[in-house]
Each structure stands twice: as C-alpha cells, then as structure tokens.
Amino acid sequence: MLAARHAGLVWSSSRTVSRTSRSSSAILLLTTHARFLSTPVPTPKPSSPPEAHLTPAQRKQKLDLRPAPIKPPRSSTISATHIPTKPTVPLPQPTAMPSAPSLKAVKEVAKRDIEDAEAHGILAPPPPNSNWFKRTLHKGIELAKFYYRGVKLIFLRRKEINLIRARIKAGGSPLTRWENRLIRTQKSDINKVVPFLFIALLLEEVIPLIAIYAPFMLPSTCILPSQRDRIEEKRTEKAIAYAAEYRHIYAKLKLQESPAGHLPIDALKASGTSIAVCGVLRLSTVGFDALRIRRIRNHLEFLAVDDQLLVQDKLLQRLSLKGLEEALLERGL
Structure with missing residues (x-):
C-alpha cells in the first residue's frame, strides 16, 4: 500500500x-x-583610425620607395674656375632696319642740343623779344659759325702737329701722352672733314640726325657738348651689351692665351670673334672680318703706346676722374 x-x-x-x-x-x-x-541587433561602430588620435610627433613618416634624385643646392656665386663655353644669350639675329625718326623728334633733339650749347656759352643766344623767323635765322647762323670754327681748327692743328714731329725728329724732348692723343685725333678728323663739309653745305639740317645715328662721321671739333655726351653714352651701352652677349667667345679667347695675356692674331678670325672684340672696345663693327681685325690691330697698337706714355709721364696717380674713365673704357673695362 x-x-x-x-x-x-x-x-x-x-x-x-x-x-x-x-x-x-x-x-x-x-x-x-x-x-x-x-x-x-546593435551594429558595431566603426573604430576611428589610431592615427587620428596621435600627435604629429607620434605619427610615423611615410617612406618613399622610389625617391627622386636630390638636386644639389644652387650656389649663390659662380666659381672662379667656371668658364662658359656656350652663349649665355642667344646670338643676335638680323633684324629689320629701324624706322626713320619723325621730323618732330629730330626737331626736339636739335632744339635741346642748341639750348645746351647756349647754356655752355658755345652758341650765342638769340636776341630777346625776337620773333620765330629771327630766332630760327639766328640759330642757323650760329651753327654755321660753329662748324666753320671747327673745320678751321682742324687745319690750324696741322701746324702744331708738324712742329711736334719736327722737335722729336731733331732729338728734342720725347713725345708726351697728350701730344700722341692729339696726333691720333687729328688723323681721324682729317679723314672726316671732307664728307662733313659736303653735308654741312648742302644738308645742314641733317647733321643732328647724323649725330644720333652716325656719330662716327662727325669731326671731334664739330660736335656739341650734349651730342658728345650722347655719343659716349651709346658707345658705353653698346660695349656693355656686347660684353654680356658674347661672353662665351671671350671665354674661348681666354683659353687660347699663349703665353698668358697674349693671343695670336689668327684667334680673331673665328666666327663672331672680331665683332665681339670690336664691340667691347667700343670700335665700329661695320664691315667684314679683315676690316674689323685691322681696327682692332690699330687700336691695340695705340693702347700699347699709351701705356708706355702713362708710365713715362708719371700719370698713373695724377689722372683726373674723367681721364681715368676714358682710359678704362678704351681698354674695354
């Protein structure tokens, strides 16, 4: 149970x-x-990358597996042993002839030249209160007088130069630097005086234009002060431009020195060399190579004599600022 x-x-x-x-x-x-x-079902939140919470110092730098070649730092100065063998500036190409200046521009230049000459006392100013016709006639007469005195001075200097040569031939005091430069200037003026007389008698109004674009045609005694300054300024600008443009040619000439400081005359026969040397010496570059080489030879012969006379006359420490500047420019410095 x-x-x-x-x-x-x-x-x-x-x-x-x-x-x-x-x-x-x-x-x-x-x-x-x-x-x-x-x-x-709760979805997991995307976790933020660990790099977002790191400071820039804690982040690892990325490695470039194919780094580019590192460029060397650019030197601020050019080494003294560096000599360019290629043109630093493209060689000049033939350009079209410059257009003729306007009549207004020529008149303005001539007016400034005359005013400057009047300020220097070379030309007499027109009488006060004279009308336009009298002022124009007065300026023409004063310019004609100036050109006449300049041509007359060229022929008067011949007597002085003949006396200098006679003294040296007789065994007198030696030639001075001033006399040597006077003889050189006189020789150049004699070659220019006949064409200048022809232009002055027939086309006197063209002379200001010649002073601007063909100053080598004017005798030294027939140039107004402002015209002379303009001529010298243009020569200096030309020499500076040639020194920069033909730098590679000067470097090649430097390598051909034998011995140092001496170059064979055949070195000037290379393409463009005679033009480069004439330009830096402020000589005319017109013509063919043989003519330019002749100008260079005559100029260097003159400089060799001038160097001797500078030492002979003890002028190295007594040259004026203007004389020193002229000597440096003649030597391409």
Missing part, C-alpha cells in the same frame, strides 16, 4: 517536474524569439 502510494507520488512528481521543465523551456524559447524579433 505504502509502496503503491510512494510510486504514485513519484510518478506525479515526475509529471510535475516534466511539465515544469517543458513550460520553462517554452517560456525561454518564446522569450528568446520575441527578443530576436523586437530588438534590433
């Missing part, structure tokens, strides 16, 4: 436990499914 009751109790307990377990499982399953259907 007790055994039967105990067996019934055990069976009843087992059913209760089984129902309880099944019920708990069902509740857990329903709860899980309900949570799965109602609660969204």
Whole structure:
C-alpha cells in the first residue's frame, strides 16, 4: 500500500517536474524569439583610425620607395674656375632696319642740343623779344659759325702737329701722352672733314640726325657738348651689351692665351670673334672680318703706346676722374 502510494507520488512528481521543465523551456524559447524579433541587433561602430588620435610627433613618416634624385643646392656665386663655353644669350639675329625718326623728334633733339650749347656759352643766344623767323635765322647762323670754327681748327692743328714731329725728329724732348692723343685725333678728323663739309653745305639740317645715328662721321671739333655726351653714352651701352652677349667667345679667347695675356692674331678670325672684340672696345663693327681685325690691330697698337706714355709721364696717380674713365673704357673695362 505504502509502496503503491510512494510510486504514485513519484510518478506525479515526475509529471510535475516534466511539465515544469517543458513550460520553462517554452517560456525561454518564446522569450528568446520575441527578443530576436523586437530588438534590433546593435551594429558595431566603426573604430576611428589610431592615427587620428596621435600627435604629429607620434605619427610615423611615410617612406618613399622610389625617391627622386636630390638636386644639389644652387650656389649663390659662380666659381672662379667656371668658364662658359656656350652663349649665355642667344646670338643676335638680323633684324629689320629701324624706322626713320619723325621730323618732330629730330626737331626736339636739335632744339635741346642748341639750348645746351647756349647754356655752355658755345652758341650765342638769340636776341630777346625776337620773333620765330629771327630766332630760327639766328640759330642757323650760329651753327654755321660753329662748324666753320671747327673745320678751321682742324687745319690750324696741322701746324702744331708738324712742329711736334719736327722737335722729336731733331732729338728734342720725347713725345708726351697728350701730344700722341692729339696726333691720333687729328688723323681721324682729317679723314672726316671732307664728307662733313659736303653735308654741312648742302644738308645742314641733317647733321643732328647724323649725330644720333652716325656719330662716327662727325669731326671731334664739330660736335656739341650734349651730342658728345650722347655719343659716349651709346658707345658705353653698346660695349656693355656686347660684353654680356658674347661672353662665351671671350671665354674661348681666354683659353687660347699663349703665353698668358697674349693671343695670336689668327684667334680673331673665328666666327663672331672680331665683332665681339670690336664691340667691347667700343670700335665700329661695320664691315667684314679683315676690316674689323685691322681696327682692332690699330687700336691695340695705340693702347700699347699709351701705356708706355702713362708710365713715362708719371700719370698713373695724377689722372683726373674723367681721364681715368676714358682710359678704362678704351681698354674695354
């Protein structure tokens, strides 16, 4: 009896436990499914790159696996041993002839030249309160007088030069630097005086134009002060331009020195060399190579004599500023 009751109790307990377990499982399953259907699955937040929180000092520098060649630093000064062998500036190409200046421009230049000469006392100013015709006539007469005195001075200097040569031939005092330069100037003026007289008699109004574009045609005694300054300024500008443009030719000539400071005359026969040397020495570059080489030879012979006379007359320490500047420009410095 007790055994039967105990067996019934055990069976009843087992059913209760089984129902309880099944019920708990069902509740857990329903709860899980309900949570799965109602609660969204949280998506992971993208983590920020670790480099964003690092300071610039903590970041690693990127390595360039194919680095470009490093350019050497540019030197601020050119080495003394560097000699260019190619032109630093393209060689000049033939250009069209410059257009003729306008009549108004020529008149303005001539007017300034005359006013400057009047300020220096070379030309007499027109009388006050004179009309346009009288002023123009007065200026023409004064210019004619100036040219006449200049031509007359050329012929008067011939007597002085003949006396200098006679003294030297007789064994008198040696030739001075001033006398040597006077003889050279006189020789140049004699060659120019006849063409100048022809132009002055027939086309006097063209002389200001000649002073601007063909100053080598004017004798030294027939040039107004402002015209002389303009001529010297243009010569200096030309020499500076040639010194920069033909630098490679001067470098090649430097390499051909034998011995140092001496060049064979044949070195001037190379293409463009005679033009480069004439330009830097402020000589005319017109003509062909043989004519330019002749000018260079005559100029260097003159400079050799001038150097000797500078030492002979002890003028190296007594040259005026203008004389020193003239000597340097003649030597291409």
